[in-house]
Amino acid sequence: MANKIQKIIANFWFDGQAEEAANFYVSVFKDASIGRITRYVKEGQEIHGKPVGSVMTVEFQIEDQEFLALNGGPEFKFSEAISFIINCESQEEIDYYWDKLTEGGDEKAQICGWLKDKFGVSWQVTPIALNEMLMDSDTEKVERVMKSFMQMKKIDLTELQKVYES
Incomplete structure (x- = not known):
């Protein structure tokens, strides 16, 4: 078969x-x-x-x-309209993928865990814990996490956990 x-x-x-x-x-x-x-x-x-x-x-x-x-040729280019999400368990995993995929990539495209690699493909290097934090029923926690997250290039999981628990 x-x-x-x-x-x-x-x-x-x-x-x-x-x-x-x-x-x-x-x-x-x-x-x-x-x-x-x-x-x-x-x-x-x-x-x-x-x-x-x-x-x-x-x-x-x-x-x-x-x-x-x-x-295929030069007719079409990648855009941020399509990206690939990498769900990460730890900061070490975030750092690994971020470091590998940003090498030679577009620094201006780095925001909130998003990056564009050297081929122009967009990736989101995201901790699984962030999704859980953003789904919390406590809107004050969510607001704090969102404020911190929106200012980051590469996601700092320790910082997010700190503002989430404060």
């Missing part, structure tokens, strides 16, 4: 960096791997304009989620 294909797969559109990006993401996440790679052929070259044999797509997996990186 063939492997079941994931019903919904995120597709990243790159301008020639699909393989580099897939390898980067696989190096950042511990449970990750590269899958199949397809290459452009002569057929359709008048439309795709890519060199024969160059990488067309790279399948990769992160934390049991399938992704596809496509070398």
